Amino acid sequence: APVILWFRRDLRLADNPALNKAHATGRPVVPVYIHDEGTAVRPAGAASLWWLDKSLRALAGSLAERGATLILRRGDSETELRRLIDQTGADTVFLNRLFEPEAWTRDADIAHGLKTDGVECRGSNGSLLALPGSLLNGSGGPYKVFTPFMKALRAQAEPPAHTTGPRQLGAAPGLESDDLDAWGLHPTRPDWSKGFDWTPGEDGATAALHRFVSGGLADYSNGRDRPAEPATSRLSPHLHFGEISPWRAWIAARDAADGGKVTSGEADKFIAELIWRDFSAHLLHHFPTLPDKAFRPEYDAMPWRDDEPGFLAWTRGMTGYPIVDAGMRELWATGVMHNRVRMIVASFLIKDLLIDWRRGEAWFWDTLVDADLASNSQNWQWVAGSGADASPYFRIFNPVTQGQKFDAEARYVKRWIPELAPVPARWIHAPWNAPPEILRDCGIRLGTTYPRPIVDHARARERALAALKTVTAER
Ligand code: FAD
Known part of the structure; x- marks a missing residue:
């Protein structure tokens, strides 16, 4: 009898433990x-x-090159698995685990249900550096602070041997499969994805890693804060969908350092970011309410404002703060936003507009190609000051000085806000301060061609600090 390989967020053939184990049975593998x-x-x-x-x-396509057909089914996972088991006579399902608490529970229920019918589910870890639960602090609980978590992970986690996946997989015998076009995953009315410049899939992931290791990695710790530079790996969506193992990225960076192409400091900084991804996943695994509730519960009493026009202006990149607007427009146009700018726009929503971080998290969830429940909620809570290992709430980003510091030549702002492109970099991050004749010469009419700031940052900052006082004794 064949075995079933249930693909989820492990859409690759290399370094895929579930695939390797399925293949090692020596039986035909039915990928679904x-x-x-x-x-x-x-x-x-x-x-x-x-x-x-x-x-x-x-x-x-990659499976077809190896003689196998990816079976596509739509519907309730357990029902569809059972149908496939009936159709193939399979007695084992191989899968790579998902660690979000709800997915974890659902998988356990499915495994339990199938077991009573004599079908075994075999789970592996193909997505994280360390298995959640395998790293615990001195008192046996989960780490809530990043640095000790990182130290423990570095000390304990072992890179698995690199595998390229089987050369040949048997064909599935005439099984029904959906037509992907009929799933309607690609937007049509309207097609807002025209500016998406990505190559999803395993080859695209490997190419992104190679590009980064021979390019941005050499100056990563500095370059990663400059949104105009192509200095980061752009691996996040590939990692989210499991098109590449995080260990591949880790090892590639380490090899570059061992080979003298980059300093070990640069490689370590990059590896630390990969560990932040694991830290987020481990936190969510242990604290299932992370996407819904403040990790520090007192922050849920924050007097959030109900500000629909403010929220809309934020989503559309029309707040009047160029660095915020550039980020929000980059997000809409490309499906990602630079990390530094994610922090700035999140701080603006939470503190300048005093809008609940969950609204921002939900907007990111819908618009990011790398939307990841753990990383997204962990990072939003980091900015909101309510997270496990968070930036203190009272550290409020000034969108003007952040822009001046990290986009000094304004290349990023000019790219995403073409109507401001003629404005000299010196004035562009606070155009309302520019001499009127400069604005006139550049064809800018504030309030018409580009919005005036929807809030005054200095006043908004005071309001945010006053709000903080109502919920905590921190300040
Ligand atoms: P690189 O700098 O090349 O980093 C390499 C990898 O490390 C990334 O691909 C990512 O997997 C991981 N990583 C880097 N920074 C972080 C971080 N702060 N937290 C967790 N993992 C990290 N990242 C997501 O993958 N999904 C999200 O939904 C997400 N939401 C975010 C929301 C906010 C408000 C903020 C401030 C950050 C968020 N991030 C999220 C983290 C970070 O912005 C992106 O991972 C990063 O910008 C992706 O670009 P890159 O692959 O070029 O990163």
Whole structure:
């Protein structure tokens, strides 16, 4: 009898433990992807669905090159698995685990249900550097602070041997499969994805890693804060969908340092970011309410404002603060936003507008191609000051000085806000301070061609600090 390989967020053939174990049985492998919207952890956002569409096509292509057909099914995971088991006579399902608490529980239920019918589910870890639960602090609990977590992970986690995946997989015998086009994952009315410049899939992931290791990595710790520079890896969506193992990225960086191409400091900084991804996943695994509730509960009493026009202006990149607007427009146009700017726009929403971080998290969830429940909620709570290892709330980003510091030549702002492009860099991050004749010469009419600031930062800052006082004794 064949065995089933249930693909989820592990859309690759290299370094795929579930695939390797399925292949090692020596039996035919039936690869399946089930598009399950009903019992998903949280229904995927629109940008994620765009990615999924392309990534599945890439995976189906790689499987076809190895003689296998990716079976596509839509519906409840357990029902579809059972149908496939009936159709194939399979007695084992191989899968790479998902660690979000709801997915974890659902997988356990499915495994339990199938077991009673004599079908075994075999789970592996293909997505994280360390298995959640394997790293515990001195008192046996989960780490809540990053640095000790990182130290423990570096001391304990072992890179698995690199594998390229089987050369040949047997064909599945005439099984029904959906037509991916019929799933309608690609946006049509309107197609807002025209500016997406990505190559989803395993080949695109490997190419991104090579590009980064021979380019941005050499100056990563400095370059990663400059949004105009192509200095970061752009691996986040590939990692989210499991198109590359995080260990591949780790090892590539370490090899570059060992080979003298980059300093070990640069490689370590990059590896630390990969560990932040694990830290987020481990936190969510241990604290299931992370996307919904403040980790520090007192922050849920924050007097959030109900400000629909403010929220809309934020989503549309029309707040009047150029660095914020550039980031929000980059997000809409490309499906990602630079990390430094994510922090700035999140701080602006939470503190300048005093809007609940969950609204921002939900917007990111829908618009990011790398939307990840753990990383997104962990990072939003980091900015909100309510997270486990968070930036203190009272550290409020000034959107003007952040822009001046990290986008000094204004190349990033000019790229995303073309109407401000003629404004000299010196004035561009606070155009309302520019001499009127300069604005006139540049064709800018504030309030008409580009918005005036929707809030006064200095006053908004005072309001945010006053709000903080109502919920905590921190200041
Ligand atoms: P690089 O700098 O090349 O980093 C390499 C990898 O490390 C990334 O691909 C990512 O997997 C991981 N990483 C880097 N920074 C972080 C971080 N702060 N937290 C967790 N992992 C990190 N990242 C997501 O993958 N999904 C999200 O939904 C997400 N939401 C965010 C929301 C906010 C408000 C903020 C401030 C950050 C968020 N991030 C999220 C983290 C970070 O911005 C992105 O991972 C990064 O910008 C991706 O670009 P890169 O792959 O070029 O990163």
